[in-house]
Amino acid sequence: MERTESRTDISTRLSRIAELTRKYPNGAHTTLAHHIDIAFLKEAYERTRKDGAPGVDGRTASDYAKNLEGNLADLLDRFKTGRYRAPPVRRVHIPKGEGSKTRPIGIPAFEDKVLQRAVTMVLTAVYEPEFIEGSYGFRPGRSAHDALEAIWKGMMSMGGGWVIEADIESFFDRLDHTQLREILDKRVRDGVIRRAIGKWLNAGVLENGELSFPEAGSPQGGVVSPILANIYLHEVLDTWFEREVRPRLRGRAQLVRYADDFVILFELEHDAERVMQVLPKRMGKYGLTLHPDKTRTVRFAPPAKDDDKPPRGGGRTFDFLGLTHHWGKSRRGQWVVQRRTARSRLSRAIQRVAHWCRDHRHVPIPAQHRMLTLKLRGHYGYYGITGNIRALARMRQAVWLAWRYWLNRRGGRRGMTLDRYDQLLERFPLPRPRIAHSARRLVVNA
Secondary structure (H helix, E strand, C coil): CHHHHHHHHHHHHHHHHHHHHHHCCCCCECCCHHHCCHHHHHHHHHCCCCCCCCCCCCCCHHHHHCCHHHHHHHHHHHHHHCCCCCCCEEEEEEEECCCCEEEEEEECCHHHHHHHHHHHHHHHHHHCCCCCCCECCCCCCCCHHHHHHHHHHHHHHHCCEEEEEEEECCHHHHCEHHHHHHHHHCCECCHHHHHHHHHHHCCCEEECCEEECCCECCCCCCCCHHHHHHHHHHHHHHHHHHHHHHHHCCCCEEEEEECCEEEEEECCHHHHHHHHHHHHHHHHHCCCCECCCCCEEEEECCCCCCCCCCCCCCCCCEEECCEEEEEEECCCCCEEEEEEECHHHHHHHHHHHHHHHHHCCCCCHHHHHHHHHHHHHHHHHHHCECCCHHHHHHHHHHHHHHHHHHHCCHHHCCCCCHHHHHHHHHHCCCCCCCCCECCCCCCECC
16 A cells, blocks of 8 residues: 555656646746655666666666665655666677678666656656657657557558658767766756766776776667757757748648657658758767668558559668668558568577577477577567568467577487477467567558
């Protein structure tokens, strides 16, 4: 009962912050830190993942929980008095794309994660009323599938058009601290909150035993980084497009952004060309660069009424959030926007499963089956979207092959015949593909 009451109290506090944002659209919050007390930190602790890797101090969530009350009280005191010191983040690299490149991930200390979660809760309450409809990443009640659905509906309602497929180079490494401070000044001037954010930005990075202090960027993996990215790109891209760009266009246009990934849909080629001319300049003003090879304008329209060939100008596909968007025929023979798993994502998923089967081939079969089932269901849960059943089937077939291949090599002997494997699958069946996300059908008559 006490826990429910404290959560209700915290929800009320956050609602008041949001209400002040709506009431004073041009005002700045000067007192926010007083909302963060022991109860607030406990809620932040509950919302913090406990199974993540430890930071530079090696302290795990279970270690921290042994004296939770004392640790949170000490953290709160240091936070309010300015004695809080943000330790460096531990940097690791994870595979990116097809695995030939890596992405740096920063791992904060667990205590940092708790305090960052508390500050993120406050910042979300401040900025959520301002964020635009086309922003979907790391926002409450919104998901990647909501962004994909927005693209689908937008293109279907336009009947095709043009798409700017954009890629910001190393966004989290290039986020300009000075620009971010100026953006925050417009809404958040609480000294305690701002001091903590500054310490996180300047905490430094520990990699391979060497400590460095980048002058720009916000570590991917940090709890506070997603909200800071949204605040930054809300100013750089979202409000600029809604207030300055779209009113000057001749036809319909729509921005869909998920964190630092975004596409812009256009009804008219002329509008797409105009925006493409000014978009790099807008990004450059804030220290950002569009990838020259991954940023392009795509002609995205169904074939002509009496011709199944792609239209003049390419009729190409574009990728967003791991799915390739293309035009295809519905069961009724009409052109609709369809999505399939992007080739690089499917290849990466297949490689990861094959490597897992190799590394765990000596684990008991029931345990292998449980994990492969979880992997397939997770894959279906994201990529199981209307029109993508073939790619799901390819994934299941790849798991089927990889599992048999490595079971056949347990102990250096080849004894997993097809008959034996079929018998094993009767006891431990692999889940079949399923569609988890269905699109509401709109039809385009080309």
